[in-house]
Amino acid sequence: xxxxxxxxxxxxxxxxxxxxxxxxxxxxxxxxxxxxxxxxxxxxxxxxxxxxxxxxxxxxxxxxxxxxxxxxxxxxxxxxxxxxxxxxxxxxxxxxxxxxxxxxxxxxxxxxxxxxxxxxxxxxxxxxxxxxxxxxxxxxxxxxxxxxxxxxxxxxxxxxxxxxxxxxxxxxxxxxxxxxxxxxxxxxxxxxxxxxxxxxxxxxxxxxxxxxxxxxxxxxxxxxxxxxxxxxxxxxxxxxxxxxxxxxxxxxxxxxxxxxxxxxxxxxxxxxxxxxxxxxxxxxxxxxxxxxxxxxxxxxxxxxxxxxxxxxxxxxxxxxxxxxxxxxxxxxxxxxxxx
Amino acid sequence: xxxxxxxxxxxxxxxxxxxxxxxxxxxxxxxxxxxxxxxxxxxxxxxxxxxxxxxxxxxxxxxxxxxxxxxxxxxxxxxxxxxxxxxxxxxxxxxxxxxxxxxxxxxxxxxxxxxxxxxxxxxxxxxxxxxxxxxxxxxxxxxxxxxxxxxxxxxxxxxxxxxxxxxxxxx
Numbered sequence: 001x002x003x004x005x006x007x008x009x010x011x012x013x014x015x016x017x018x019x020x021x022x023x024x025x026x027x028x029x030x031x032x033x034x035x036x037x038x039x040x041x042x043x044x045x046x047x048x049x050x051x052x053x054x055x056x057x058x059x060x061x062x063x064x065x066x067x068x069x070x071x072x073x074x075x076x077x078x079x080x081x082x083x084x085x086x087x088x089x090x091x092x093x094x095x096x097x098x099x100x101x102x103x104x105x106x107x108x109x110x111x112x113x114x115x116x117x118x119x120x121x122x123x124x125x126x127x128x129x130x131x132x133x134x135x136x137x138x139x140x141x142x143x144x145x146x147x148x149x150x151x152x153x154x155x156x157x158x159x160x161x162x163x164x165x166x167x168x169x170x171x172x173x174x175x176x177x178x179x180x181x182x183x184x185x186x187x188x189x190x191x192x193x194x195x196x197x198x199x200x201x202x203x204x205x206x207x208x209x210x211x212x213x214x215x216x217x218x219x220x221x222x223x224x225x226x227x228x229x230x231x232x233x234x235x236x237x238x239x240x241x242x243x244x245x246x247x248x249x250x251x252x253x254x255x256x257x258x259x260x261x262x263x264x265x266x267x268x269x270x271x272x273x274x275x276x277x278x279x280x281x282x283x284x285x286x287x288x289x290x291x292x293x294x295x296x297x298x299x300x301x302x303x304x305x306x307x308x309x310x311x312x313x314x315x316x317x318x319x320x321x322x323x324x325x326x327x328x329x330x331x332x333x334x335x336x337x338x339x
Numbered sequence: 340x341x342x343x344x345x346x347x348x349x350x351x352x353x354x355x356x357x358x359x360x361x362x363x364x365x366x367x368x369x370x371x372x373x374x375x376x377x378x379x380x381x382x383x384x385x386x387x388x389x390x391x392x393x394x395x396x397x398x399x400x401x402x403x404x405x406x407x408x409x410x411x412x413x414x415x416x417x418x419x420x421x422x423x424x425x426x427x428x429x430x431x432x433x434x435x436x437x438x439x440x441x442x443x444x445x446x447x448x449x450x451x452x453x454x455x456x457x458x459x460x461x462x463x464x465x466x467x468x469x470x471x472x473x474x475x476x477x478x479x480x481x482x483x484x485x486x487x488x489x490x491x492x493x494x495x496x497x498x499x500x501x502x503x504x505x506x507x508x509x510x
Contacts, residue, residue, distance in 0.1 A: 076371070116472055120394040127402025131374065134406065138367060138413050146413070153410055157403070177473055 003106075011112050015092050023247040024054035030299050037303035058240075066236040069140060076139035081234065081241035084132025087125045088248035094118040095255050096180045098265045098284035110265070110284055111180065118179040119171065122256060123164055126211065130156045132245065133213075133220065133230050140233035148229040151310065152220035156211060158317040163207035165325035166200040169332040170260050173197060183264035190271030194261040199328045201261045203321055205294070208253035210317070212246060215302035219310055254294035255287070262290045345386055352379040366412045370405060377401040391472045 028043065028050065035042030043050030068077055098110030115121060130153055137149020171177060173196055174185040186192055194201045210217040221229025231242045258264060265283030269275050308316070356376035363369045377400045384393035480488050 073365075073367070076367070115390060117390045117394045120391070120398065124394045124398035124402055127398055127406075128374075128378075130402065130406055131371075131409075134409055134413070135371075138409075150410070150413070153406055157406060160402075 007108065008112060012093075015097075015112060016089060019089065019092060019248060019251065020244070022251060023244050024058060026247045026250065026295065027057065027243070028053050029295075030302070033296070033299040034303045037300075061240040062237055064236040066238060067233075069142065069233050071141045072233065073139040073141065076135050077233075078238075080132050080136040080139055081238045081245070082132075083135060084129060084245040085241045085248070087129035087132075088245045088252060091122050091125050091252045092255075094121055094179050095252075095259060096183055096264055097287050098282065101282070114178055114180040117177050119167055119177045119182070119260075122179075122252075123160075123167065126249075126252070127160060129245070129249070132242070136234065136242070137230040140230075142233055144226045144228070145230045145232050148220045148226045148232075152213065152230060155213075155217065155219060155313060155317075158314060159207045159210040159217075159321070162317060162321035162325050163204060163211060165322065165329055166197075166204045166207065167260070169197055169200045169325075169329045172329070172332045172336055179259055179264075183259060183266065186263045187266055192261060192263040192266075197261070197328070197332070199324065201257075203325050203328070204257060204261070205297075207321060208257065209298070209301065210313070212249045212253055212298075214246075214250065214298055216305040216308050217313060218302075218307060219313060250295060250298055251291065254291045254298070257294050258287060258290040262293075264290075342386065346383070349379055349382050349386065353383065367409065370408050370412055373408070374401050374405050377405065389472065391476050 031053075032042040032050070043053040046052045046056045068074060093112045094115060096109075096111040096114070100107055100109050102108070133152040133156070134149045137145040137147075137152070140146070170182065170193055173193060174182040176182060176185065182193075189196075209215075213220050220226075221231070226232070231239055234242060265287040267275065267278040267281065267283075267286055353376055356372045356379060359372040360369050360376060363372060377396060381393040381396040381401070384390070384396060
């Protein structure tokens with residue numbers, strides 16, 4: 001009873017809460033990092049160094065008026081933010097945050113579940129998340145959201161192909177689709193896959209930027225051309241759900257990149273004996289540090305790079321990323337057969 | 340027992356969504372019910388310990404193909420409400436006849452099809468299937484049924500090239 005039901009439930013509650021708190025603080029961190037990049041201070045008024053800003057933002061978004069446009073498709077308009085949010089959260093079910101630890105006298109695995117199609121599960125759940133954006137644009141019954149959602153769907157479908165192909169080369173090296181097995185494979189080979197598959201690593205991160213609609217690929221919400229993008233007509237908590245979904249997706253991409261390419265919860269350079277003292281740091285802290293590294297790069301890229309033009313975006317996706325990813329899969333396969 | 344309950348609930352959902360797909364007036368809503376239908380079918384695959392098939396069902400159908408449907412429907416069908424279909428009863432008898440044939444076929448499969456009782460070896464096989472789902476499918480596709488698989492992929496390639504040529508007259 002306790003192991004079959006209570007422990008998984010507790011894990012789910014902890015992971016969901018940690019994610020949502022992490023997401024709200026990502027918003028603050030983003031404002032701070034961009035402010036520093038532009039030599040400003042960022043939020044400073046709410047709490048010391050603006051540390052309570054997310055709480056104020058959450059309260060503000062919850063008590064704001066919730067408006068549904070008169071000509072909107074009401075059911076779809078209400079469902080769209082939920083459809084955007086749910087896939088971003090259920091992906092955490094298969095991400096391994098740490099190795100097995102003993103807690104209060106029982107062995108506890110620091111992941112919710114380990115299924116043998118874990119990586120495919122993540123890809124398929126992420127592909128369903130596209131509906132949130134498309135439906136938001138459609139249901140608003142307004143020009144700008146519709147244009148933005150058409151852009152978004154074209155962009156997401158294109159980059160999904162490239163990202164999935166990079167995952168294939170990782171699967172070839174690891175020999176498994178299970179997230180836990182992929183980490184174990186890196187442990188037994190004694191090297192992070194970022195060193196074996198550097199091209200896939202870079203492609204995955206670029207594709208991840210595009211799939212989360214982040215700068216420099218944030219065309220679906222390009223303010224200058226599309227006012228607010230697909231969530232122009234949304235207000236209050238429904239707008240907040242889109243906002244949270246975007247940041248939750250960033251954390252998803254970062255943690256998947258950590259698991260696949262930076263050894264997940266493993267300490268750095270597991271094959272170097274001189275670095276064994278690093279093992280005193282628990283695995284889940286390494287995991288969080290590595291994920292944080294990716295999240296910081298997300299913000300850094302946004303503060304640094306200008307937005308792509310739409311035709312440039314499509315050209316990059318179809319004529320650069322996908323051919324390189326296919327070539328990488330073929331080369332990986334050949335090397336795997338020869339060795 | 341629990342499995343039977345889950346089966347009947349999921350089947351009811353599949354049939355319900357399928358009815359809604361064909362009976363809803365708004366095309367976009369129909370497409371959305373189709374997505375829900377596909378997700379329920381994926382749940383049925385999970386129940387049959389075919390996790391790989393379930394995930395691929397969501398990835399390819401719910402996440403890929405229907406997004407393109409939605410794309411087309413949104414572009415073509417912006418001015419709602421849809422107009423009434425003219426004279427739906429005209430070809431009604433043909434539809435009923437065809438559905439009757441399909442129903443008879445399904446009934447025939449149910450009555451004479453070899454739905455043998457599950458033996459011990461099949462139970463052992465299914466537990467093995469749950470553990471090594473992907474490996475088993477990979478072995479089947481790339482070792483036992485390699486030629487049909489390659490033929491199917493060539494067919495898809497030809498279809499893709501044909502679609503591109505139809506869409507872009509001058510390349």
